[in-house]
Amino acid sequence: MAELNIKELERRFQEKIDNDQKIEPNDWMPERYRKTLIRQISQHAHSEIVGMLPEGNWITRAPNLRRKAVLLAKVQDEAGHGLYLYSATETLGADREETIDDLHSGKAKYSSIFNYPTLTWADMGAVGWLVDGAAIMNQVPLCRCSYGPYARAMVRVCKEESFHQRQGFEIMMTLAKGTPEQKAMAQDALNRFWWPSLMMFGPPDEDSKHTAQSMAWKIKRSTNDELRQQMVDITVPQAEMLGLTIPDKDLKWNEETKQYDFGEIDWNEFWNVVKGNGPCNKERLDARRKAKENGEWVREAANAYAAKQKMKKAS
Ligand code: 3HC
Numbered sequence: 403m404a405e406l407n408i409k410e411l412e413r414r415f416q417e418k419i420d421n422d423q424k425i426e427p428n429d430w431m432p433e434r435y436r437k438t439l440i441r442q443i444s445q446h447a448h449s450e451i452v453g454m455l456p457e458g459n460w461i462t463r464a465p466n467l468r469r470k471a472v473l474l475a476k477v478q479d480e481a482g483h484g485l486y487l488y489s490a491t492e493t494l495g496a497d498r499e500e501t502i503d504d505l506h507s508g509k510a511k512y513s514s515i516f517n518y519p520t521l522t523w524a525d526m527g528a529v530g531w532l533v534d535g536a537a538i539m540n541q542v543p544l545c546r547c548s549y550g551p552y553a554r555a556m557v558r559v560c561k562e563e564s565f566h567q568r569q570g571f572e573i574m575m576t577l578a579k580g581t582p583e584q585k586a587m588a589q590d591a592l593n594r595f596w597w598p599s600l601m602m603f604g605p606p607d608e609d610s611k612h613t614a615q616s617m618a619w620k621i622k623r624s625t626n627d628e629l630r631q632q633m634v635d636i637t638v639p640q641a642e643m644l645g646l647t648i649p650d651k652d653l654k655w656n657e658e659t660k661q662y663d664f665g666e667i668d669w670n671e672f673w674n675v676v677k678g679n680g681p682c683n684k685e686r687l688d689a690r691r692k693a694k695e696n697g698e699w700v701r702e703a704a705n706a707y708a709a710k711q712k713m714k715k716a717s
Contacts, residue, residue, distance in 0.1 A: 422548075434615075438621065445512055451512075454477050517683045527574035527588060552621075578645050600667055634653075
């Protein structure tokens with residue numbers, strides 16, 4: 403009888419997915435569905451939090467007060483996205499402390515892009531334009547994800563990401579229309595961030611161990627390669643508008659497919675960075691571990707205050 407129930411429960415679950423009904427925290431769900439959501443959402447949250455570091459590096463060196471205020475607002479938004487997504491993992495039964503420890507121990511992944519250094523102010527433009535641009539490409543379909551809390555979190559996140567991408571593009575436009583040195587700085591940032599931004603969409607579909615199942619469960623609504631292609635097709639005309647050159651000698655418009663053909667991505671570089679050997683992996687994890695250590699006294703004080711309030715109420 404129990405065997406029949408599981409099969410029936412799985413049938414009903416998949417029927418809800420196929421009918422585009424949202425799965426909510428208290429609904430029955432296959433353990434593997436829960437696990438892969440915790441995996442993806444927690445790593446998404448880690449990416450938001452670690453993603454604050456490359457940009458935080460330039461807040462004190464922004465060229466003027468307006469740029470500083472905009473960059474501050476963006477970095478604060480990323481923190482909020484991270485906390486939002488950690489909360490979404492908790493609706494699936496994940497423990498916040500364990501999730502964060504998994505990041506600090508190196509057990510959990512975060513987006514490879516954040517292991518590249520931000521060397522000049524133009525990198526703030528390239529990160530906003532390309533990295534947040536790629537994030538939007540990947541997050542808009544997630545607004546239609548089958549898991550309710552994740553889909554709803556994405557609606558709000560995407561609204562803020564659009565501002566992130568616009569402010570990045572504006573920085574690139576200002577530099578590209580500026581002095582020859584400023585334009586050269588923008589081109590250098592594009593050269594360094596173009597290929598790592600395409601890697602953000604994950605390995606090619608044929609090498610992606612999760613895509614098929616994630617598409618069947620409507621966690622993913624488009625595959626890694628589909629979103630990567632969309633990113634290229636949208637971004638190439640933007641680079642032309644900036645008067646900058648995409649660093650890909652094989653990039654060319656394909657009149658038949660109405661898409662851009664582009665060069666081979668260096669997947670060895672990708673996996674090397676994912677495995678922890680990128681330019682900034684150690685620096686990023688050290689910074690996150692340090693932040694947790696430095697924040698210990700704040701958590702202790704907040705817990706002591708909460709305990710005192712509880713005692714007051716009880717007396
Ligand atoms: N960096 C690090 N690891 C990556 C990766 C990347 N760019 N792309 C894929 N991987 C990992 C996957 O996590 C998986 O490893 P795991 O089994 O240990 O989790 C493995 O490589 C195989 O990849 P798959 O394509 O099979 O994995 P997924 O189906 O999970 O697809 C993904 C990867 C497209 C990143 C998907 O997880 C996803 O859409 N995640 C949500 C969006 C997200 O995390 N974006 C990251 C950037 S967030 C950001 O940029 C914030 C912005 O505000 C700055």
